[in-house]
Amino acid sequence: MLFTITHRMGDLLLFSIVLGLITGVYYAMMALGLNLVFGVMKIANLAHGDFIMLSAYTAFWLYFFFGVSPIFSLIIVIPVFFVLGIVVYFAMIRQLIKKEESEMTSIVAFFGLSILIESSASLAFGNSYRTLPVNFLKFTHIPFLGFSLSTVILLMSVISIIVIVFLFYWLNKTKYGLNVRALMANEESARAYGLNIGMIYAITIGIGIAITAIAGVFSPFLLGAIYPSEGGIITIIAFSIIIIGALGNPAATVIGGLVYGLVINITNIYAPGWSYAVTFVILVVIILVRPNGLVGGRLREI
Amino acid sequence: MLELRGIRKNFGKLAALNDVNLEFKENELIAIIGPNGAGKTTLINVITGVLKEDSGTIRYLHKEINVLPAYLRARLGINRTFQIPKPFSNLTVIENVRIGALFSNDKKGQTMEEEVERVLSLLRLKSLADKPAKELNTEQKKLVDLGRALVSRPKFLFMDEMGAGLAEEEILTLSNLIRGIQKDEGVSVVYVGHVMKLVKQLQCPIAVFSEGSPIFQGSYDEVTSNPAIIKLYLGERYAQS
Amino acid sequence: MGLWEVDCVRFSKQLRTSIILIALLLVFYLVAPYLYPNRSFFETLLVLTILSLSFNIVYGFTGYMPFGYAAFFAIGAYGFGIGIVRHFGLVSSFLLGGLASLALGLIFVPMLRLRGAYFAIANLAGFEGAYYIISNQSLTFITRGPYGISVSSVYNPNITYAVSLLLLVIVIVVTYIVRTSNFGLALRAIKDDPLVASISGINVGLYRGVAWLSSAIFAGLAGGAYGWYISFFYPSTVFSINYSLFAILFTIFGGPGTIIGPIIGTTTLYSLYQAVGLSYPLYSTLAFGALVVVLIIVLPEGLKKIFRKYLKWEML
Numbered sequence: 001m002l003f004t005i006t007h008r009m010g011d012l013l014l015f016s017i018v019l020g021l022i023t024g025v026y027y028a029m030m031a032l033g034l035n036l037v038f039g040v041m042k043i044a045n046l047a048h049g050d051f052i053m054l055s056a057y058t059a060f061w062l063y064f065f066f067g068v069s070p071i072f073s074l075i076i077v078i079p080v081f082f083v084l085g086i087v088v089y090f091a092m093i094r095q096l097i098k099k100e101e102s103e104m105t106s107i108v109a110f111f112g113l114s115i116l117i118e119s120s121a122s123l124a125f126g127n128s129y130r131t132l133p134v135n136f137l138k139f140t141h142i143p144f145l146g147f148s149l150s151t152v153i154l155l156m157s158v159i160s161i162i163v164i165v166f167l168f169y170w171l172n173k174t175k176y177g178l179n180v181r182a183l184m185a186n187e188e189s190a191r192a193y194g195l196n197i198g199m200i201y202a203i204t205i206g207i208g209i210a211i212t213a214i215a216g217v218f219s220p221f222l223l224g225a226i227y228p229s230e231g232g233i234i235t236i237i238a239f240s241i242i243i244i245g246a247l248g249n250p251a252a253t254v255i256g257g258l259v260y261g262l263v264i265n266i267t268n269i270y271a272p273g274w275s276y277a278v279t280f281v282i283l284v285v286i287i288l289v290r291p292n293g294l295v296g297g298r299l300r301e302i
Numbered sequence: 303m304l305e306l307r308g309i310r311k312n313f314g315k316l317a318a319l320n321d322v323n324l325e326f327k328e329n330e331l332i333a334i335i336g337p338n339g340a341g342k343t344t345l346i347n348v349i350t351g352v353l354k355e356d357s358g359t360i361r362y363l364h365k366e367i368n369v370l371p372a373y374l375r376a377r378l379g380i381n382r383t384f385q386i387p388k389p390f391s392n393l394t395v396i397e398n399v400r401i402g403a404l405f406s407n408d409k410k411g412q413t414m415e416e417e418v419e420r421v422l423s424l425l426r427l428k429s430l431a432d433k434p435a436k437e438l439n440t441e442q443k444k445l446v447d448l449g450r451a452l453v454s455r456p457k458f459l460f461m462d463e464m465g466a467g468l469a470e471e472e473i474l475t476l477s478n479l480i481r482g483i484q485k486d487e488g489v490s491v492v493y494v495g496h497v498m499k500l501v502k503q504l505q506c507p508i509a510v511f512s513e514g515s516p517i518f519q520g521s522y523d524e525v526t527s528n529p530a531i532i533k534l535y536l537g538e539r540y541a542q543s
Numbered sequence: 544m545g546l547w548e549v550d551c552v553r554f555s556k557q558l559r560t561s562i563i564l565i566a567l568l569l570v571f572y573l574v575a576p577y578l579y580p581n582r583s584f585f586e587t588l589l590v591l592t593i594l595s596l597s598f599n600i601v602y603g604f605t606g607y608m609p610f611g612y613a614a615f616f617a618i619g620a621y622g623f624g625i626g627i628v629r630h631f632g633l634v635s636s637f638l639l640g641g642l643a644s645l646a647l648g649l650i651f652v653p654m655l656r657l658r659g660a661y662f663a664i665a666n667l668a669g670f671e672g673a674y675y676i677i678s679n680q681s682l683t684f685i686t687r688g689p690y691g692i693s694v695s696s697v698y699n700p701n702i703t704y705a706v707s708l709l710l711l712v713i714v715i716v717v718t719y720i721v722r723t724s725n726f727g728l729a730l731r732a733i734k735d736d737p738l739v740a741s742i743s744g745i746n747v748g749l750y751r752g753v754a755w756l757s758s759a760i761f762a763g764l765a766g767g768a769y770g771w772y773i774s775f776f777y778p779s780t781v782f783s784i785n786y787s788l789f790a791i792l793f794t795i796f797g798g799p800g801t802i803i804g805p806i807i808g809t810t811t812l813y814s815l816y817q818a819v820g821l822s823y824p825l826y827s828t829l830a831f832g833a834l835v836v837v838l839i840i841v842l843p844e845g846l847k848k849i850f851r852k853y854l855k856w857e858m859l
Contacts, residue, residue: 044660103659112835119829239664280672287665288653376744390735401732405744
């Protein structure tokens with residue numbers, strides 16, 4: 001339960017707006033890796049949601065077999081998925097970006113990868129729904145605006161903010177991060193400048209997948225139970241978020257996440273059962289009306 | 303007759319076309335020159351409907367064609383080639399030319415296939431007919447691009463700089479080809495470029511463009527002897543030689 | 544030569560072989576069910592071949608890659624199902640499936656302004672949107688929401704099989720026209736460079752739209768035939784991304800932009816899928832996912848390229 005009504009019917013709308021913002025930063029983090037990868041190498045990772053699913057399973061099994069709390073499982077999940085990202089780079093992306101129509105080809109390839117991961121997971125883990133216990137924190141709920149708010153949601157929010165701040169620090173203050181930004185702004189001149197593009201690509205997708213994996217660990221608390229085929233819908237949600245912001249612009253993803261959090265939480269009050277349908281219709285409309293996103297125009301700038 | 307009145311086109315703050323008034327008559331050859339960024343290619347883009355002008359009118363066959371999309375202007379007989387030749391790369395040479403013939407402006411009693419054959423032999427592309435365009439060299443691509451435009455029997459053909467990077471004798475061949483086409487096909491050719499050697503060989507009136515509008519019209523000799531133009535648009539180097 | 548006129552001279556060399564291959568295919572479909580009495584296999588194969596050929600009209604000739612293509616298939620099944628439930632009669636219900644798909648295609652037309660990743664994602668979102676609307680509890684009175692639709696009142700596998708076979712012939716003829724006419728040539732030009740196509744006099748939006756909508760209609764009719772055959776289905780049965788996967792994989796494997804390619808692709812790969820599926824049911828989707836990845840990296844033009852290279856035969 002995200003919240004329960006404690007003493008009286010408080011201001012439900014105000015609460016869901018606040019909840020929308022709190023969960024919005026998590027949604028932003030969930031989509032951040034996808035946009036980083038797209039911004040840098042023009043690869044639309046249709047297997048994004050499947051990496052979330054994989055890391056959720058990793059956290060689940062770590063808890064199930066060894067009793068590792070989700071917080072501590074990050075210590076294992078982050079490096080493992082960083083390496084996994086680099087493997088994806090060398091196994092697929094390096095071949096794909098050489099192709100004539102690399103954007104189209106890579107979309108198909110990652111669609112295949114998505115199916116591959118999903119069916120492997122269903123073979124390995126079975127199709128039953130799994131979830132992580134919320135009681136690994138001392139307090140499970142705190143009173144808030146007349147409702148009670150799950151502390152896990154707050155924790156996720158804090159971790160998301162830390163991750164987002166870390167990413168922007170990396171992009172703006174470190175040598176590697178600045179190279180990544182140079183590459184996003186203009187690949188031609190970055191190439192002419194003599195940057196080791198392959199290396200930057202590999203590191204970027206490593207970091208992108210690692211961030212995605214952090215989001216995956218906490219996904220059962222917000223995106224629902226873990227099951228092998230959950231990836232598809234998560235991929236589309238993540239794409240909705242980055243397109244609402246601006247495709248290829250990580251900073252705008254934060255805005256996309258917040259907007260998505262608000263839309264989901266508010267439709268949950270006024271039209272429960274329609275929140276997904278509404279989201280996808282909004283997405284299609286936004287793509288058609290403002291293909292550069294709400295922040296548009298300044299595409300590929302940070 | 304193709305007539306431009308008060309055409310303006312801005313890219314942000316830059317005025318690519320600044321109040322252009324021009325008339326192109328039927329059956330003539332004219333060259334438009336000017337330094338890079340003078341708005342020559344933008345002019346072609348606006349006339350052919352690739353770009354929408356900000357204001358002004360384009361009249362053709364006594365009608366305003368501003369509202370018409372590019373494909374309808376092509377069907378009315380306004381066609382073009384590209385500075386960087388753009389044949390359909392996965393289509394063969396003959397298929398490229400065939401595309402141009404699909405909506406031919408004026409068939410003159412010829413069947414489509416006859417027309418395609420004629421243009422292929424005119425441009426000496428027959429031996430390459432079944433080769434995919436992506437396997438051609440740049441010069442051949444330029445000819446395919448020209449063939450696609452020519453086969454539609456346009457009334458006005460805008461050629462965007464075809465002479466870049468050509469050797470002396472190639473320039474002579476090309477200019478002869480362009481003049482021949484203009485005469486034999488009964489088409490108005492507007493050649494847009496800045497390779498002066500080619501423009502000289504065309505032996506036709508020249509309009510000089512600068513900062514988005516035409517500033518001078520005259521023969522090659524008049525243009526090259528006008529000190530202001532030499533200095534401003536052809537650079538100091540030309541002034542000396 | 545007109546826009547729709549097919550050019551027999553230009554394709555005469557491949558034509559004879561292709562006609563023989565297609566005739567063999569039809570004989571196969573007529574005889575095979577007697578030799579190997581697995582009706583479900585042949586009906587599904589038939590439906591998937593139609594689906595691949597319809598998908599090919601979009602992907603093979605215009606270059607758009609609609610990952611949410613299964614939505615047309617599903618909407619077709621639903622159009623048919625709703626028609627039957629409302630007692631519209633068999634023929635009208637079947638046509639209603641195609642019409643529903645055409646309507647969805649029209650709604651999706653603005654997406655054709657998008658390219659690459661944008662189009663792919665918009666189309667996927669459109670697929671999900673259609674799914675969540677059709678399966679929504681509050682629309683139960685029209686779509687039966689999450690409870691599924693039964694068309695068992697008109698169950699007749701022999702007629703379904705005959706209708707599917709007829710549909711296959713029609714979609715082959717349509718693909719043949721697109722492949723050999725100047726309309727198809729114009730589509731290929733648009734795929735290469737829409738700008739140059741339009742300054743050559745081609746109405747880019749209209750041509751793309753015609754290809755897109757005719758593709759949608761056939762996918763919808765295929766979905767209707769499938770729904771008719773399986774007799775009862777849930778939203779998730781037909782709104783399955785697997786149908787997109789099948790259409791994409793079979794078309795790419797066979798050779799996009801040809802007639803023979805999607806047919807060979809579907810027949811070989813789906814048979815393989817079934818063969819693997821019988822002994823190792825869990826591994827067939829896994830193998831297909833892997834196959835998509837490998838195929839698109841190693842052989843993006845599929846068998847078409849192999850035929851050209853080793854058999855010196857340009858696939859029709």
